Amino acid sequence: MAEVGDDNKVTYKRDVIDVQQQVAKAQIIALYIHGIIGDTESLISSINQTVLQPDGQKLSISKLYDVVLTFDYENLNTSIKENAENLKRRLIEVGLGANHGKELHLIAHSMGGLVSRWFIEQEGGNKVVQHLIMLGTPNAGSPWPVVEDWVKLTLGIGLNGLSTVAWPVTVLTGLIGIFEKNIRVALAELNSNSDFLKSLAASEDPDIPYSIIAGNTSIIPAALEQQLEKKSSVLERLQRSLFNKVVNLPFFGIPNDIAVTVDSIENIPKGRSLAPFVQQVACDHLSYFSIELTEVGLDALITAIIAQQKK
Template sequence: MQQVSTRGAAKSRKKIDDWITKEVAVTLVKPRDAEQLQSDRNAKLMNGLVEVQSHPSLQAKVTLTTISQTTRDVGNVLTPPLLREEPGAIESFQFTTSRNSDPGLAAVELFNVNDVNLVTKDAPLKLIVNQTLEEDEYILPISHDGEFFLPLGYGAKQGEQTEITLERLPKPTTSSRSLDGSIKIFFKKIRSKKLGTSYEYPILASAEVKQENNREQVNYEKNIEEVKKQVDSAQKIVLYIHGIIGDTETMVGSVQRAKVEIDGEKRPLRELYDLVLAFDYENLQTTIEENAQLLKKRLETVGLGANHGKELHIVAHSMGGLVSRWFIEQEGGNEVVQHLVMLGTPNGGSPWPQVQELAFVMLNFGLNKIPTMAWPAKVVADMGAKSLQFIEENDNSLDQMQPDSEFITKLAENPDPHVRYSIISGDRSMPTSKKQSSFLEKFKAKLFHNPVTNAFLDDLVFGTEPNDIAVHLANIKKVSS
């Protein structure tokens, strides 16, 4: 270094004040006093805003808290990506409204819990909230045990209040409020928006799929006279029919997403058809045969009776395929339909005895992304709402879809309707490496305590036979030739 240049700091000849001011909002949060759960009286939180009903054997302290307070304890693990806000389908449920810097109370915290195993389906812990829900809204309480997201029960409208039933509790996780840890419970409001009221079902509507604000939007035309005019001017028509869980809104978008080759170029399936129809039906109290008959009547109403002179294809999911087959094979639908495409239809039956068991299992898989797959929020909302809806209705049997049911037996004996059938099936059977098997066994042990459910999981989902969680692939393909 030949030369070092330095420059001294300039000296100010006079002192100049140099400062700024900034207004900062500081929120001090005092942990709310907790109430002791007792076997002989209810615990009232926030002057009765939330009332935790007495439990015969559970001992714990309970309080309401904010989301921000609680996430500090659980490492910012709040909700699975599938339950992030989805306007119109999934929203956070709050006990008090957020105001300015006040985030509002939206979680329940239990600490000093004597035994989490004391809360069961037969001995649940119930909360009564002085808020009401709409008819198609339900509450899904969830928690995170440091490894898995766990649905804990359900909540539904009870008059002008909301009753939340907790059927299980996870083990406590590290907490700033207790050396023994605490249980943090969050609540999601799930809306299963229906296309119509119970008095309108079944509904045969035309459907158009549009992109609005980068979101897929299905617009329905339910006016029968308008639908009839559209049918009159169409030659090639596709009809969507949903399954036991969900509605056509989650299906119809495939008419734009699915690609077919037209003149050597891949184009949307929609370009093959002049008109898209959708059939939404009630499946809690109505048999498969009755829905097939109602489908026939609705089609006749819009001009699609026997020998209508047009081309009608049906795309049906799950139970919708059974409705379609009965229509085609027993109700004269072979003179109406030219092609039936079945998606995961249990043609040989499904072993699940109850819909809410199936929906609960699929909901757990979806929340924890097992197996890894894309679960649209609308589908998750439908699964959650459907499982809660079936519990509320107390009519949740899948008797007609049992492999040895009278319906499945008759279906197998039907003569060939001479209508083209196509079957699309998926395989979600679980991997069997030692590491993965250990993970899945841990997952099953934490989430599923019903011996019947575990038996089906072992045989169907965790077995070696290909399956789509609901049905063995062999039973999907079981159509008499």
């Protein structure tokens, strides 16, 4: 269970009995799930940030839920399926098993959305979860074969100022820290032709609402073209070293959030009883929950929550 102070500092309460008691008293609950090489602290630190609504009201995520829970998990050596099974076990431990009688919303970033979908669609989670909100989730896969390739490209974008927003030093420092660890983790499960994604796409209709928030690209085309005209450009070198590895994918030619294409983020099987609620926002994969860069991700998240509450 997470609490966030006025200074946006996150405090976790990890005692199972304590969490059980708070869950028992709550009626509407949010559960945050991070993506690959991430943590929930970076996501929930913004839950007290107010966002102005069209009716003039100021709302924050914290005002929409009685309790905010988090699920942090090891994902470099643990499969998505195993993490979904662990999620199920942890929820049961705190009193959120099947037909618990409360309102549980999963708010999942990136690969966390796939952990959530496997739980919902393959592990009976549709009897536990009442709403899934995914931000930047590669539902149809990712173009990057290893994590290190994506980090290299993202650093090139950030250090060359090709983002529509200027990333703070903390974001760039975090990326450099990952790069320095030389993490070469294969993203086999996120390959568009992986058995995992095929099984997920063949799942039966879970009959619960999904909301999708897709960042639609942070890269300025004009700036990119200008950089690529320079023979010594960092981006040119990155293009030669990385893009050929991903089968010449024209990543900058189609809408994306740097990590995932918009088409992949929005790719949920057709014909479901509840069509997903989809929003495209002007932010990148690192900025969905940001209060330092832009509030468009938070605004879309609040919109998704409220839209479902009104139904």
